[in-house]
Amino acid sequence: MRRYTPYLLLTPALLFTVFVLVYPMAQNLVNSFRDVSLVREGGGWTGLLNYEHVFGDAVFWLAFRNTVVYAVVGTLLALLIGLGLALVLDMNTGKMSSVAATLYSIPWVISPVVAGFAWKWLLNDHFGILNYWLSSAGIARNGTSWLGNPHTALVCVMVARAWQFYPFAMVMFLAGLQSIPAEQYEAASVDGATQFRKFFHITIPNLRPVSSVLLLLGVIWSFNDFNMVFVMTRGGPINASMVLPVLVREFSFVHFDLGKGSALSVLIFALLVTLSFLYLRVLARREQA
Amino acid sequence: MKRIIAGVALVALLGGIFGLSCGRKEDAVELQDWNFGGKPRMIEWLRHRIDAFGQTHRGIRVAQSQKSWNMIRELLYADFSVGTGPDVVNVHANYAAEFGGAGYFYPINAFPDFQEVRTWYVPHLLESTRYGENYYGLPSSGIAFVLVCNKELFDREGIIPPRTWSEFREAARRLTKDTDGDGIVDQYGLVLLGGDKGGFAYRLIPFFLKAGADVMSSDLKTVLFNSPQGASALQLIADMYQVDHSITPGFLAYQLTEINDIFCSNKVAMSIEGPWFRGMVDDKSPGKKIYTVPVPVPDDRIAAYDTASTLQDMVMYSINARTKHPEQAWELVKYLRNEEADMAWIREDLGAIATTRSALGSSEARNQSDLSLYVHELAHAKPWPPHPGMIAIASDIFTPYTQKAIVGELSPREALDQAAREAQEMIEGKR
Amino acid sequence: MKRALLLLPVAVLALLVLLPFLWTVSTSLKPLTEVNRYPPEWISPSMSLKPYGDMFFYLPFSRYTLNSLIVASSATMLTLVVGSLAAFAFARFRFRGRKQILLVLLLSQMLPGASVIIPLFQLLKTAGLYDTHIGLILVHTAVLLPFVIWLLHGFFSGIPTEVEDAALIDGCSRLEALRRVILPLALPGLGATALFAFLGSWNEFFFALILTNSDATQTIPVGIGLFVGEFEDVWNQMSAAAVLFSIPPLILFMAMRRTFVRGLAAGALQ
Numbered sequence: 001m002r003r004y005t006p007y008l009l010l011t012p013a014l015l016f017t018v019f020v021l022v023y024p025m026a027q028n029l030v031n032s033f034r035d036v037s038l039v040r041e042g043g044g045w046t047g048l049l050n051y052e053h054v055f056g057d058a059v060f061w062l063a064f065r066n067t068v069v070y071a072v073v074g075t076l077l078a079l080l081i082g083l084g085l086a087l088v089l090d091m092n093t094g095k096m097s098s099v100a101a102t103l104y105s106i107p108w109v110i111s112p113v114v115a116g117f118a119w120k121w122l123l124n125d126h127f128g129i130l131n132y133w134l135s136s137a138g139i140a141r142n143g144t145s146w147l148g149n150p151h152t153a154l155v156c157v158m159v160a161r162a163w164q165f166y167p168f169a170m171v172m173f174l175a176g177l178q179s180i181p182a183e184q185y186e187a188a189s190v191d192g193a194t195q196f197r198k199f200f201h202i203t204i205p206n207l208r209p210v211s212s213v214l215l216l217l218g219v220i221w222s223f224n225d226f227n228m229v230f231v232m233t234r235g236g237p238i239n240a241s242m243v244l245p246v247l248v249r250e251f252s253f254v255h256f257d258l259g260k261g262s263a264l265s266v267l268i269f270a271l272l273v274t275l276s277f278l279y280l281r282v283l284a285r286r287e288q289a
Numbered sequence: 290m291k292r293i294i295a296g297v298a299l300v301a302l303l304g305g306i307f308g309l310s311c312g313r314k315e316d317a318v319e320l321q322d323w324n325f326g327g328k329p330r331m332i333e334w335l336r337h338r339i340d341a342f343g344q345t346h347r348g349i350r351v352a353q354s355q356k357s358w359n360m361i362r363e364l365l366y367a368d369f370s371v372g373t374g375p376d377v378v379n380v381h382a383n384y385a386a387e388f389g390g391a392g393y394f395y396p397i398n399a400f401p402d403f404q405e406v407r408t409w410y411v412p413h414l415l416e417s418t419r420y421g422e423n424y425y426g427l428p429s430s431g432i433a434f435v436l437v438c439n440k441e442l443f444d445r446e447g448i449i450p451p452r453t454w455s456e457f458r459e460a461a462r463r464l465t466k467d468t469d470g471d472g473i474v475d476q477y478g479l480v481l482l483g484g485d486k487g488g489f490a491y492r493l494i495p496f497f498l499k500a501g502a503d504v505m506s507s508d509l510k511t512v513l514f515n516s517p518q519g520a521s522a523l524q525l526i527a528d529m530y531q532v533d534h535s536i537t538p539g540f541l542a543y544q545l546t547e548i549n550d551i552f553c554s555n556k557v558a559m560s561i562e563g564p565w566f567r568g569m570v571d572d573k574s575p576g577k578k579i580y581t582v583p584v585p586v587p588d589d590r591i592a593a594y595d596t597a598s599t600l601q602d603m604v605m606y607s608i609n610a611r612t613k614h615p616e617q618a619w620e621l622v623k624y625l626r627n628e629e630a631d632m633a634w635i636r637e638d639l640g641a642i643a644t645t646r647s648a649l650g651s652s653e654a655r656n657q658s659d660l661s662l663y664v665h666e667l668a669h670a671k672p673w674p675p676h677p678g679m680i681a682i683a684s685d686i687f688t689p690y691t692q693k694a695i696v697g698e699l700s701p702r703e704a705l706d707q708a709a710r711e712a713q714e715m716i717e718g719k720r
Numbered sequence: 721m722k723r724a725l726l727l728l729p730v731a732v733l734a735l736l737v738l739l740p741f742l743w744t745v746s747t748s749l750k751p752l753t754e755v756n757r758y759p760p761e762w763i764s765p766s767m768s769l770k771p772y773g774d775m776f777f778y779l780p781f782s783r784y785t786l787n788s789l790i791v792a793s794s795a796t797m798l799t800l801v802v803g804s805l806a807a808f809a810f811a812r813f814r815f816r817g818r819k820q821i822l823l824v825l826l827l828s829q830m831l832p833g834a835s836v837i838i839p840l841f842q843l844l845k846t847a848g849l850y851d852t853h854i855g856l857i858l859v860h861t862a863v864l865l866p867f868v869i870w871l872l873h874g875f876f877s878g879i880p881t882e883v884e885d886a887a888l889i890d891g892c893s894r895l896e897a898l899r900r901v902i903l904p905l906a907l908p909g910l911g912a913t914a915l916f917a918f919l920g921s922w923n924e925f926f927f928a929l930i931l932t933n934s935d936a937t938q939t940i941p942v943g944i945g946l947f948v949g950e951f952e953d954v955w956n957q958m959s960a961a962a963v964l965f966s967i968p969p970l971i972l973f974m975a976m977r978r979t980f981v982r983g984l985a986a987g988a989l990q
Contacts, residue, residue, distance in 0.1 A: 006813035010821065013806035013865055019843075020836060020862035021828035027839035038370045088733060092726055102974055103734040106741060109973045110966040111923035113941040117962050118740040121747060121955055125539045126551060129743050129760050141473040142758065143556070145539025148483070150696070153542075163740065171981050226833055226926045231945050237483065237541030238692050245834035245926075252838050253363050253930065255685060256370075265835040273827070321934070329777070354935045355778055357946055368933050371845045550756050 025269060031262035038256035050263035060264070063235075063242040067223055070158050070243055075218030077162035079211065082169025089170070090177045101174070108167035116231030119160040123147055147233050150240035157241050161228050165221070169214050176210035177203070216279050220272060244268050317350045318614050320621055323375040326358035328569060331639045335625075338633075342624045349617050359485045359544065362680060369393045369609070376612040377621050379429055382417040382603035386675040389425040395608035396423035400619050409628055409645045417672055418605045426605030427626040430634070430641025432563040433666035434495045434600045438580040442476070442558040450582040452594060454525055457585040461535035464558040478535035480557040481526075483692060484542045490683035492561040493691055495584040495599045496522035498671055505674040512712045514687070515705035521587065523694055523701035531697050541692065549573055563602070564663055565640040581659045583666055601670030604641070642667070682712045741966075748772070748959035755956050772964065775957035779943045780935050788939040788965075790853055791928075792921040795860035799868050799917045800910065802861065807872035808902070812884075829866035833926045844931055851933050859931060860921045868917055875909030876902065912979040915972050922969060940965045 032050050036043040054060050085104050089097055107115060122128050123146040134140040146156050184202050193201070226245040229235060235242035235250065242250075244264065252261030324335055332355060339351045354375070356364060361380065365388070368374030380388070388394045397403055403424070407415055410428050418426045436457075438450045442464055451457040461478025468476050482488045494504065494514075502519035505512055513519075530536040537543070537557055549566075551557045553574040560566070561584065570577050586597045606626055608618045624630070631648040634641050635657055642663050643649050654660055673679050686708050694704035735742070746762050747755055748771055754764040775781055809815075810822065840859060841850070849855030879902055887901040903910070925941040932938045944961050 006809040006815045006818075009805040009809035009813075012802040013825070013869060014821070016802065016858075016862040016865050017825060017828050020840070020859070021824070023843070024836035024839035027842070028835065031838065038366060085733065085737075088730060092730065096727060096730065098978075100730050100734060102977055104737055105973065105977070106738055106970065109919065109969045110741065110962075111925065111941055111969070113923070113925045113945045114744075114962040114966055115740070117944060117958065118744040121959070122740050122743050126554070126556065127756050127758060127760055127955075132758070132760050135473075143473075143475060143538070145542060148539035148542030150541070160740075163737075175981065224833060227945075231925075233542070238689055238696075238698075248834035248837065249930070253367060255681070256366060258838055261838055265838060269835045276827070332778075352935075360946065364933060367930070368851075371850050373851060373933075554756065554758075 025266075028262045028265045028269075031258055032266050034259055036258040036262070038252065038258055043259070046259065050257075050259040051267075053257075053260050054263050054267065059239050059242060059247065062239055063244050063247045066154055066241060067243040067245075069154065070161065070225075070229075071219045071222035074158040074161045074222050075165070075215060077159070078165040078218060079169050079214055081162065081166040082171075082214075083173050083207075085166070085170045086173035086177055089174055101171075104170060105167040107164050112164055112225075112227035113231055115160060115164045116228050119156070119163070120147065120232050123156055148237055150237050153233050153237060153241040157229050157232050160232065161222060161225065164228065165218060169218065172210050172214055173207060176207050180206045212279075216276070220276065223268075223272060223275075317348050318617050319350045319352060320377060320612075320614060320618055321375040322351050322353045322621065323356055323364075323378045324353060325356050325361050325379055327355075328565065328572060328640055330568075330572070330637065331641075334633060334637060334639060338625060338630060342621060346617075346620060346624075349614075349620070351621060359488065362487070362684075365393075369611075372611055374609050374611070376609050376614065376618045377606060377625075378609070379604050379606050380426070381680075382426065382428070382605045383673045383675065383679060384607070385418050385420040385425040385605070387677040387680055388607070389420040389423060390677045393610050394425040395610045395612065395615055395618070396425060397427065397608065397619065397622075398422075398424045400616075406623060409631075409647070411644060411646055411649065414603060414644050414667075417601070417603045418607075420675055426607035427622055428644035429604040429606055429626060430564065431644050431663065431667055432602040432604070432642065433663050433670045434491060434561055434563055434584065434602070435662065435666060436582050436584050437552075437560050437562045437566050438582065439552060439555065439558045440578040440580055442555060443580065450580045451585050452582075453588045453591055454585050455588050458525065458529060458533065458535075461529055461559065462533050465533070465535040474534070475556060477537040477557045478533075479529060479559045480537045480543065480548050480551065481540045481561070481695075482543055482545060482548060483540040484544045484547070486684040486688045487680065488545065489688045489692070491600060491602060493523075493526070494673075494683075494687075495561060496525065498598045498600060499584050499586045499590070501587075501590065501597070503671075505676060505679075507674075509674055509676045510716065512682075512709045512716065514712075515702075515709035518587075520701050520705055523691055523705060527695050527697070527701050530695050536695075541696070545569075553577060564642050564659070567659060568638055568640040581662055583662070595665075596669055598669050598671045599666050601667060601672045603644070603672070676716065678715050682715060686711050686715070744959045745963055747956055748963050750956050752954070752956060771954075771956040771960040775954075775960050778954070778957070781940065781943060781961060783935055784938055784940045784943045787853070787937055788922060788941075791856050791860060791939060792918050794853070794857045795864065795921040796914050796917040798857065798861045799864045800914055803865055803868040803872050803913070804910070806865075807869050807876050810869070810873050811876035812881075825866045825869060829870075833863070837927070837930055840927075841930060850931060851937050853937055856928060856931055856937065856939075859927050860924060863924075863927070864917050864920045867920075868913055871913045871916065872906075872909065875906050875913070878909075879905050908979045912976050915976040918972065919969050 033045055033047060034043040035046045035049070089101055089104070092100065122130050125131060125143050125145040125148065130146075131140065131142045131144055134144070135142045146152050180203065184206075185198060188198050188202060224245055225243070226249070229241055229243050229246050230249075233241045235246045245268075248261050248264050248268070251264060252258050322339065324332070327335065336353065339353055343349065343351060362384075365374065365378065365380070369388070369391075374393075385394070389396070400406075406427070407424075411431075414428045414431055415424065418424050418428060436450065443450065443460075446463055448460055448463060451460045464476065464478040465474060466476050467474050482492050497504070497514060497519045500518040500522045502516045502522065503513045505514075526536070537551065548557075548560055549569050550573075552560060553570055567579055567581070570579060583594070583597075584599050586594050590597060606622045608615060608622060612618050626644075628645045628647045631643045631645040632651065632653070633639070634643050635648055635651070635654050638657070642660065643654065648654060649660075649664070673683065676682075690699070690704040690708035693699045694701045699707070743762075749767040749769065750764050751766055751768070751770065754761070754766060757764070806825075810818065844850040844855045844859075847855075849858070883901055883905065887896075892900060923941065924939075925945055928939045928942050929945065932942065940961070944958060944965065
């Protein structure tokens with residue numbers, strides 16, 4: 001009995017995992033080779049036709065490019081902001097630091113729906129506060145449309161995402177910063193190093209493991225992110241801010257082509273698994289070195 | 290600590306039980322009514338009406354849900370495909386082809402008193418709810434798309450509402466200006482509903498129709514909107530956007546509410562709308578006046594100004610084919626759409642054109658502003674072709690391609706040809 | 721003196737960073753005529769709490785709130801129970817397949833909602849769980865489990881085995897040791913994890929959007945995210961809904977922040 005205890009303990013969790021990972025992926029795979037629709041019964045086998053449809057759809061390539069930009073640049077931006085604020089917090093101690101940390105974390109605590117809504121209203125072309133400041137500063141004029149302009153829609157959504165994600169990075173960086181042994185800094189001071197040098201030669205290298213984890217998680221989570229884009233633009237205008245998760249919903253629940261949606265889901269998953277494995281390998285190699 | 294956890298667990302458990310029990314059936318018949326859209330006054334009227342229904346029809350309870358118009362198709366399909374969904378719902382009449390054809394709507398001609406009920410309505414409006422042999426809903430509000438003009442801005446500029454495309458373009462050009470002298474244009478001639486994929490097509494196609502272009506052949510086998518007349522309509526709008534810059538730049542993201550906002554704050558002078566607009570504007574800016582005129586025609590068609598077609602639309606109240614209580618649902622639909630209810634639309638100016646003969650012929654009707662215009666336009670307006678795939682074509686093919694043409698990514702000719710090709714493939718079942 | 725110098729940039733940063741949220745709060749207190757006004761103002765003449773009351777007109781937010789509470793608290797409970805068992809197994813046992821199962825769990829965390837939504841939709845539909853509380857609760861639990869197990873694993877590992885061994889020597893079984901000794905020690909960690917799980921479910925939008933369709937089951941995020949004022953741009957009411965909706969997470973977070981951060985760090989630096 002004792003030997004089986006761990007397995008017994010794991011069973012409920014594993015059941016859920018099967019329900020949410022194994023079964024859906026298998027079903028996706030099956031669906032992607034059939035002609036399945038939301039509104040019709042039946043569905044014969046169609047081989048690779050759905051995949052052809054996906055690759056042949058210009059919107060797919062647009063969404064793919066957008067998603068990569070959204071995930072990578074958005075995460076980097078979030079990491080930058082997070083690191084900056086973590087450094088600020090690290091400089092302070094006590095109650096002020098605690099209050100500041102809570103305040104800085106708010107974008108992550110509130111729902112992505114609320115975040116998306118807040119940014120959407122902020123960017124409103126006629127009554128949003130951003131345009132008011134920009135026109136007062138003479139940079140842009142009131143009435144400029146940010147989310148309605150195909151050239152700026154994606155950037156705006158990306159910035160909103162970075163805003164929503166940075167507290168997570170900040171918290172991790174702060175933990176990382178506080179775990180750097182003080183001796184390293186003291187030794188450097190003895191050697192006469194400046195703040196600048198200390199930062200680049202002690203702080204940054206020590207933060208590398210945390211940065212790696214953050215980058216990985218951030219890119220993956222952003223790649224999967226549906227909420228922000230959907231609430232702010234629904235993928236528009238004219239698909240300028242379309243990302244892959246939103247496109248899955250579009251294929252499946254707006255065009256009602258479940259076969260095509262499933263094919264896209266399989267592709268997204270394959271992409272992410274590949275990314276993760278590649279990255280994990282790089283990490284492992286670095287740790288060995 | 291342990292007690293706190295136990296307490297929380299108890300609360301969660303109770304919450305779960307409560308939640309589950311909320312779905313338990315009662316003795317009364319319960320009907321689900323989904324109402325899409327409608328301005329506040331309409332929604333209030335609807336709720337009162339449903340209350341009145343509950344009082345005069347003991348044993349029937351109606352649960353009403355308010356939903357957003359621009360996701361109507363997805364929301365309905367999600368539920369219909371699972372076999373659930375509301376018992377009663379208001380939809381575009383041209384859903385009769387798609388949803389009726391798919392067997393999602395109940396054929397109301399199956400009810401014994403249908404032959405009597407149908408006499409309440411203007412005949413050709415009732416025909417809009419028909420697909421094949423069956424009728425799929427009771428008419429709710431007739432709609433024709435017209436040009437609405439901001440009276441204040443027009444009067445200030447000293448121009449009258451345009452009738453031809455040249456006049457239209459000129460009016461838009463003159464009404465696009467920098468009003469406060471800071472060097473930045475802050476007033477535009479025309480606005481389009483770019484953020485609503487379905488709604489955008491409804492507002493663009495009237496130009497096509499007025500130019501004499503058709504959407505599809507009458508046998509529903511060939512797509513026709515890429516005709517030269519169609520291309521000229523699209524060219525007009527594209528030129529206004531790219532050359533004259535008289536269309537609001539942010540239009541691609543605008544919903545109806547944004548249009549109302551900028552219209553009422555005098556940032557735009559014209560829009561393509563329907564009977565709801567006058568009331569909308571008045572609700573937001575009491576006393577603000579608009580001119581309502583037919584959508585302009587091409588210069589060489591001025592002789593046909595009075596007979597050129599615009600887009601006809603209509604809302605209908607339909608019943609879910611899988612409803613468990615068809616008779617009760619029918620009672621509800623009749624109560625919401627009978628002559629008495631229809632009179633209320635007129636009397637209380639709820640933003641729609643009445644559809645019953647008695648209401649339209651009443652003396653109070655004559656007092657309703659714009660009624661004569663809408664009745665006139667409706668007399669020779671054309672609805673979307675009754676093809677089951679029409680809505681998908683309009684939202685997912687026609688809108689994106691025409692939008693690309695307007696902003697200059699494609700030429701109007703190319704955009705319409707590509708759109709027509711894809712639409713044709715869809716009709717032929719190749720996609 | 722130095723402290724005062726530091727206070728200023730910290731405060732300024734806070735204001736800057738919270739800008740979008742503060743703008744929403746400001747909007748939530750204005751009447752409509754002052755919402756759509758240019759130039760926009762932070763404080764407008766007739767601010768009041770009226771939008772907070774009005775927001776119940778279009779959509780049944782009281783019902784949505786109830787639904788959110790039911791789903792979030794049930795999902796939290798379920799996730800904690802199932803997750804604790806699994807995390808305990810990982811933290812205290814060495815067994816065959818440990819690494820592989822851990823990997824599978826990690827992978828499932830990276831899964832996009834978009835990748836699983838279609839089969840999940842079909843599954844719930846077949847099981848009759850579409851548009852029900854239970855369906856959504858189960859899905860939320862499954863989605864939250866990997867991260868929760870990761871967190872709890874970190875906390876459990878941090879408890880030295882000596883304490884447990886002492887209990888075992890005193891005659892408890894493994895499971896009793898878990899209940900009597902480890903759980904009380906892990907309570908702060910459990911609390912922080914519960915906070916995370918509750919937040920995750922409370923804020924969740926995507927699955928709630930697609931797997932529910934009626935007022936009886938929909939949660940607040942769906943109400944906010946879907947709402948487009950048909951004839952009235954009720955930014956003020958929607959802002960009020962957004963603010964109200966954010967209050968429980970904010971309060972919970974303020975109460976449990978420190979432990980939660982510790983857990984994150986522990987998990988990350990494993």
